[in-house]
Amino acid sequence: MQNQNKLILEVQNLETVYHGVMRVLRGMSLKVPEGGVVALLGPNGAGKTTALRSITGLLDIHEGKITKGKINFFGEDISKVSAHIRVWRGMGQVMEGRRIFPELTVSENLQSGAFGVGRKTMLDRMEAAYERFPRLKERKDQEAGYLSGGEQQMLALSRTLMSNPKLLVLDEPSLGLAPNIVSQVKELIREIHKEGVSILLVEQNAAMAMELADYVYILETGKIVRDGTPEELREDEDIQEFYLGIGGEKRTSYREVKHYRRRKRWLS
Ligand SMILES: Nc1ncnc2c1ncn2[C@@H]1O[C@H](COP(=O)(O)OP(=O)(O)OP(=O)(O)O)[C@@H](O)[C@H]1O
Ligand SMILES: [Mg+2]
Known part of the structure; x- marks a missing residue:
């Protein structure tokens, strides 16, 4: 059962389209309790990034639109609130492809994240970042594009x-x-979580996500097809087969694995 703490985020029955026609999310719902680490897993093209774009307010810049449903953040529907206001209200995001500014220096990149923050607080937070990553401090005046992927x-x-x-x-x-x-x-995500930040994590690396998360949702073709604690999901043979790569022939989705196993059981 999912932790029953007060919810920081609740997505209800979300539907989205791109370019006015292409439906992606088809009634997706999920919850992130305060202090929770929730993982959203699913195959390529399931709609994971689309879900996060809807939550963070970045759908419109990708020609997408929410056509139905709600996104409650601290109990208030924010589905029509602009992305920067969501940041200001306490939603932080690192989207696909870690969009840093390659031509800006490391310290300028950090400054660009200090939205609506006074100078003293900004400098304190930069210092905290450098303490966490001495490597960033060493390179604070270098262009960020020269940093390694990690x-x-x-x-x-x-x-x-x-x-x-x-x-x-x-x-x-x-x-x-x-x-x-x-x-x-x-480890870093664990540390951030310990400092009191709730986390919603999309991953292809299911093993990593299941180690971090206290609750997991599986999204396929725009709908949640399974949810549970990592312990519950680890015991599910279909999940083992498709998401954890243990045993079985190659399948393209959780549902397909499930269907196939049922049939096998029925035939045997
Ligand atoms: N800007 C866009 N315009 C039109 N279609 C899009 C756009 N962005 C995504 N899509 C389509 O929406 C569907 C869901 O894409 P999305 O990126 O949300 O999936 P995903 O689960 O994040 O996949 P991946 O694991 O590959 O990152 C895909 O069919 C994709 O081609
Ligand atoms: Mg994606």
């Missing part, structure tokens, strides 16, 4: 922390990183 991910996360978010929304933070860097990112 360092850029650390910078992207640190930049987001400059606005002191209450909810951190992450789209595939492990993508394209070497295994040792993935475990650093995992």
